[in-house]
Amino acid sequence: MNAVAKPRAVDHWRDQHITLAHGAGGRAMRELIEEVIVPAFDNGLLAPLEDQARIAGSLLGHGESLAFTTDSFVVSPLRFPGGDIGRLAVCGTVNDLAVGGAVPKHLSCALILEEGLPVETLREVLASMARAAEEAGVSIVTGDTKVVERGAADGLFITTAGIGAIPAGRDTGPRMVRPGDKLIVNGTLGDHGIAVMAARNDLALQIPVQSDAAPLNGLVEAMFAAAPGLRWLRDATRGGLATITNEFAREGRFGIVLDEAAIPVADAVRGACEILGFDILYLANEGKLAALVPAEEADGLLAAMRSHPLGRNAAVVGEVHAERPGLVTMRSRFGGERVVDLLLGEQLPRIC
Amino acid sequence: MCLGIPGQIAEVTNTEAKLALVDVLGVRREVNIACVIRDGETAEDVVGAWVLVHVGFAMSRIDEKEAQITLDLLHALGEAQAEAAALRGVEATT
Amino acid sequence: MKFVDEFRDPSTAKALLREVTACLDQLGATEQNPVQVMEVCGGHTHSIFRYALKDLVPKSLEFVHGPGCPVCVLPMGRVDDCIAIAQRPEVIFTTFGDAMRVPGSKLSLLQARANGADVRMVYSPLDALSLAQQHPDREVVFFGLGFETTMPSTAMTVLEAKRRGLKNFSLFCNHITIVPTIKAVLDSPGMRIDGFIGPGHVAMVTGSAPFRFIAERYHRPLVISGFEPNDILQSLWMVLRQLLEKRPRVENQYARLVDPDGNRVGMQAIAEVFELREFFEWRGLGSIDHSGVRMRAPYAAFDAERKFTVPNAKIADPKSCQCGEVIKGVLKPQQCKVFGKACTPRTPLGALMVSSEGACAAYYQYSTHAVEEVA
Numbered sequence: 147m148n149a150v151a152k153p154r155a156v157d158h159w160r161d162q163h164i165t166l167a168h169g170a171g172g173r174a175m176r177e178l179i180e181e182v183i184v185p186a187f188d189n190g191l192l193a194p195l196e197d198q199a200r201i202a203g204s205l206l207g208h209g210e211s212l213a214f215t216t217d218s219f220v221v222s223p224l225r226f227p228g229g230d231i232g233r234l235a236v237c238g239t240v241n242d243l244a245v246g247g248a249v250p251k252h253l254s255c256a257l258i259l260e261e262g263l264p265v266e267t268l269r270e271v272l273a274s275m276a277r278a279a280e281e282a283g284v285s286i287v288t289g290d291t292k293v294v295e296r297g298a299a300d301g302l303f304i305t306t307a308g309i310g311a312i313p314a315g316r317d318t319g320p321r322m323v324r325p326g327d328k329l330i331v332n333g334t335l336g337d338h339g340i341a342v343m344a345a346r347n348d349l350a351l352q353i354p355v356q357s358d359a360a361p362l363n364g365l366v367e368a369m370f371a372a373a374p375g376l377r378w379l380r381d382a383t384r385g386g387l388a389t390i391t392n393e394f395a396r397e398g399r400f401g402i403v404l405d406e407a408a409i410p411v412a413d414a415v416r417g418a419c420e421i422l423g424f425d426i427l428y429l430a431n432e433g434k435l436a437a438l439v440p441a442e443e444a445d446g447l448l449a450a451m452r453s454h455p456l457g458r459n460a461a462v463v464g465e466v467h468a469e470r471p472g473l474v475t476m477r478s479r480f481g482g483e484r485v486v487d488l489l490l491g492e493q494l495p496r497i498c
Numbered sequence: 499m500c501l502g503i504p505g506q507i508a509e510v511t512n513t514e515a516k517l518a519l520v521d522v523l524g525v526r527r528e529v530n531i532a533c534v535i536r537d538g539e540t541a542e543d544v545v546g547a548w549v550l551v552h553v554g555f556a557m558s559r560i561d562e563k564e565a566q567i568t569l570d571l572l573h574a575l576g577e578a579q580a581e582a583a584a585l586r587g588v589e590a591t592t
Numbered sequence: 593m594k595f596v597d598e599f600r601d602p603s604t605a606k607a608l609l610r611e612v613t614a615c616l617d618q619l620g621a622t623e624q625n626p627v628q629v630m631e632v633c634g635g636h637t638h639s640i641f642r643y644a645l646k647d648l649v650p651k652s653l654e655f656v657h658g659p660g661c662p663v664c665v666l667p668m669g670r671v672d673d674c675i676a677i678a679q680r681p682e683v684i685f686t687t688f689g690d691a692m693r694v695p696g697s698k699l700s701l702l703q704a705r706a707n708g709a710d711v712r713m714v715y716s717p718l719d720a721l722s723l724a725q726q727h728p729d730r731e732v733v734f735f736g737l738g739f740e741t742t743m744p745s746t747a748m749t750v751l752e753a754k755r756r757g758l759k760n761f762s763l764f765c766n767h768i769t770i771v772p773t774i775k776a777v778l779d780s781p782g783m784r785i786d787g788f789i790g791p792g793h794v795a796m797v798t799g800s801a802p803f804r805f806i807a808e809r810y811h812r813p814l815v816i817s818g819f820e821p822n823d824i825l826q827s828l829w830m831v832l833r834q835l836l837e838k839r840p841r842v843e844n845q846y847a848r849l850v851d852p853d854g855n856r857v858g859m860q861a862i863a864e865v866f867e868l869r870e871f872f873e874w875r876g877l878g879s880i881d882h883s884g885v886r887m888r889a890p891y892a893a894f895d896a897e898r899k900f901t902v903p904n905a906k907i908a909d910p911k912s913c914q915c916g917e918v919i920k921g922v923l924k925p926q927q928c929k930v931f932g933k934a935c936t937p938r939t940p941l942g943a944l945m946v947s948s949e950g951a952c953a954a955y956y957q958y959s960t961h962a963v964e965e966v967a
Contacts, residue, residue, distance in 0.1 A: 348712070348713065348714070349715040349719070350527060350528065350716075350719055351525055351526070351715070352519075352526040352527065353524075353525045353526075354525075413524050414524040414525050416523055417522040417523030417524055417593075418525050420503045420523070421503050421525060421527065422689075423501050478642070478643050479600060479602050479643075480605050480643050480644065480648060480821060481602065482644020482645065482646075482647050482648050483644055483647070484641060484642065484644050485957065487957055490693075490937050490938060491702075494689030494690065494692050494693070494713065495688070495689040495713060495715060496501060496688065496689050496947075496948070497500075497501050497552070497553050497688045497689075497690055497738065497742065498501060498634045498638070498661055498662070498663055498690050498948075500633055500634070500635040500738075500739070500741045500792070500793035500794065500819070501635060502635075502741070502796075502819070503596075504593070504594060504595035504596060506594075515752065523593055528718075529716075530718060530745070530748060532857050532861075533744060533855050533857045533858045535857075548594065548595060550849055552741060552745065552793065553688070553715065553716045553717065553742060553745045554715060554716020554717065554718045554719065554745065555716070555718075555745040555748070557744070557745075557793070557796055557797065557855065557858065558796045558850075558851070558855055560595055560848055560849055561847070561848050561849070562848075564847040564848040565595060565598075567847070568826075568845070568847065568848060569599075572601075572604045572607070572608070572822065572826065575604075575607045575608070575611065576604060576606075576607040579607050579610060579611075
């Protein structure tokens with residue numbers, strides 16, 4: 147897969163900024179699509195530029211199920227250490243498929259561009275999407291482009307949808323969970339939330355941390371291979387581990403106890419949290435998942451995760467129990483226990 | 499109102515305005531160090547000192563000796579309890 | 593993390609808890625008749641909940657969560673004044689994140705921002721000063737709030753604004769002082785507090801002298817305390833020992849940080865820029881004499897209260913609110929009539945539900961109310 151625009155297109159393309167003409171359906175739009183967007187994603191399914199991608203044969207093998215998801219991406223700034231909006235747009239949708247047990251196959255990409263967006267920025271975002279798609283082994287096969295007036299969007303919004311196939315026999319969800327199951331995460335929490343906050347620089351903090359944005363489908367396959375009894379997975383994006391575990395506990399009607407000492411956190415993220423009074427449990431991630439697994443498969447799963455580059459810091463961070471259904475608590479290092487509730491709104495830095 | 503975090507002064511960024519970078523677990527932020535420059539000291543003399551940071555100001559120097567005295571006292575407390583328990587013939591759980 | 597992790601060691605905590613328990617037994621404290629110790633500072637309240645210290649100490653000890661959350665005690669009228677300033681088209685209103693959600697009579701700053709006001713969160717008043725330099729065509733107002741801990745930072749920021757000759761920076765001063773407030777609590781009828789865990793970071797600025805009256809006049813122990821869990825447990829133990837010895841005094845557990853004489857540079861900046869107000873209105877506690885500061889006349893040019901006309905309306909606390917009783921230790925948060933019903937973190941009526949440092953919000957957030965909610 148060719149991740150960069152072909153040289154001929156670069157030479158031909160003269161516009162420096164996106165204008166309303168690029169969304170008007172005429173020649174300018176055609177040029178934008180044919181010379182900037184399609185070459186970036188370069189694949190046989192996208193190239194015909196029909197109104198739909200036509201996928202020959204059956205996507206699904208015998209007994210497989212189709213997984214289908216969509217997600218919109220808005221982030222300010224568009225670029226941050228460890229990623230950009232393009233990488234998020236691919237990884238987010240790939241991960242939403244992967245945590246359902248699906249093997250992601252194809253993605254769509256709908257762009258909303260703000261008038262005045264530098265074409266160079268768009269090219270970089272598209273190249274980043276292409277790289278992430280290649281990492282994940284998926285292709286971007288259909289899309290759409292709209293341009294809105296200056297001020298009506300923040301540079302660039304992306305919506306992706308994705309389809310994938312869930313192999314026969316893979317069944318995850320709340321019904322599968324049993325008391326005693328272990329809760330595992332694949333690495334340090336909060337890196338993405340802090341990296342984006344640092345990039346925004348409102349708080350003038352220099353924080354040596356990179357977003358964890360990454361496609362997790364490879365890791366998930368390794369996890370199913372090591373622990374076929376995996377009960378339930380979700381990716382811990384907005385709202386962090388606290389939100390995801392609350393969803394688990396409420397939907398599954400069981401209790402979860404987290405172990406504070408076991409939760410992996412990068413030093414700089416901890417430093418930023420201490421300074422700003424943030425709770426790590428609520429920080430966003432873009433390459434982290436939480437998995438519930440039978441206790442007897444936990445060790446094998448942990449070993450398999452730790453030998454994968456995206457799971458090196460994997461850890462068992464909690465346990466399911468039958469008491470207090472719907473409630474998530476955390477055991478502090480002191481043995482005391484406190485409730486971990488859903489966050490009221492966004493986390494604000496505090497001085498108290 | 500009192501979120502204060504220990505950090506170490508890394509380098510002076512503005513001598514006149516008494517600004518310096520403070521390091522907290524690798525996170526750096528420019529802070530005002532006027533409160534922690536002692537009589538007869540220059541801003542540069544504070545580099546390397548541990549301070550308590552509150553809303554962008556280094557508010558007080560952390561006295562490493564006093565910190566150690568507190569920790570030693572607490573450590574001794576644990577040991578004294580263990581001894582007392584041993585005398586009673588019970589094993590102290592620490 | 594140096595100077596943090598050493599003071600979070602669980603085995604030390606266990607040793608301290610054994611001493612605390614022994615002291616409580618010697619004092620004859622019971623669950624029905626507990627020793628009540630007030631932690632004055634909201635930061636201590638936060639640690640007590642975060643580390644679940646409340647559940648680790650014997651039931652014969654009751655933490656009473658004091659008035660030391662300056663965000664919580666900000667009256668609605670002052671929040672309305674903030675919003676009136678923030679809504680002026682020329683103003684960039686800067687604030688600590690804590691104050692964003694505090695409800696005024698109609699809006700919070702967060703809601704005012706959604707309605708179009710230019711409200712920006714900053715980590716430090718210095719950042720507000722930078723904004724003023726970056727936007728010479730706008731008026732940058734900083735929402736100064738907090739106890740003595742935070743006063744030097746805003747005072748020095750005003751001094752720096754003067755040094756730089758900035759004409760478009762001003763401070764909306766809502767600083768409050770802790771000592772008159774502790775005194776008001778001690779003077780209130782029905783007060784049952786046996787001793788105090790003193791505000792370490794306030795004392796870092798003021799020194800220990802301002803707290804002496806608590807021992808001398810009211811015969812209650814006060815131990816100036818750090819904020820890590822073992823700091824708090826050690827301070828609690830020190831308070832209990834004073835009660836056993838029947839010799840109340842001011843002790844300093846936080847000697848690694850608190851100089852008994854306080855911070856000279858910080859106190860000088862405070863004295864230069866601020867003067868006491870005759871009285872200041874507190875949410876939940878009413879008007880307390882000499883409990884707030886305002887800017888001195890020579891700094892009038894940097895005083896947002898003089899620069900902009902504000903409604904300055906006094907808005908009474910809701911009648912059903914019993915925050916005052918909770919702050920005095922007469923009621924526990926969940927004993928308040930409206931706790932968890934009309935008054936929740938989403939719809940706070942009273943001061944103590946407003947910020948996460950508020951005792952009621954902490955009870956609500958960290959206690960097991962959610963069990964009933966979902967079961």
